[in-house]
Amino acid sequence: MSARQVLVAALLALAALFVAWFAPQPSARVAVAVFALPPVLLAAVALRGSRKAAFWAGVFALGWFSHGVMVAWSRPGERGYAIAEIVLALVIILAGNLPGLRARFARKR
Numbered sequence: 001m002s003a004r005q006v007l008v009a010a011l012l013a014l015a016a017l018f019v020a021w022f023a024p025q026p027s028a029r030v031a032v033a034v035f036a037l038p039p040v041l042l043a044a045v046a047l048r049g050s051r052k053a054a055f056w057a058g059v060f061a062l063g064w065f066s067h068g069v070m071v072a073w074s075r076p077g078e079r080g081y082a083i084a085e086i087v088l089a090l091v092i093i094l095a096g097n098l099p100g101l102r103a104r105f106a107r108k109r
Helices: 003-022 028-047 051-074 076-105
Strands: none
Touching: 003 028, 003 051, 003 076, 028 051, 051 076
């Protein structure tokens, strides 16, 4: 599985997590649009082969990571969702940066 495929899968999994997490709430449409739409759009752009999508996914993932840590710390009832968000954010950061890390640390021939 390539880094791009892992990135797209993690972004779509994060969007599905946000839908499951926020759908039962009263303002579900707004919450789903604000939280689930960006990962879906980034996944679509990444599927087209854009390198900028991986960069922006990493930038957004830093925010998702921070959000997950904050929720895990402050709302025990939502801790499971928050930990899943943290793990997916870390996968997104790693998958987005993996091609650059491979190029940087590859053995020179």
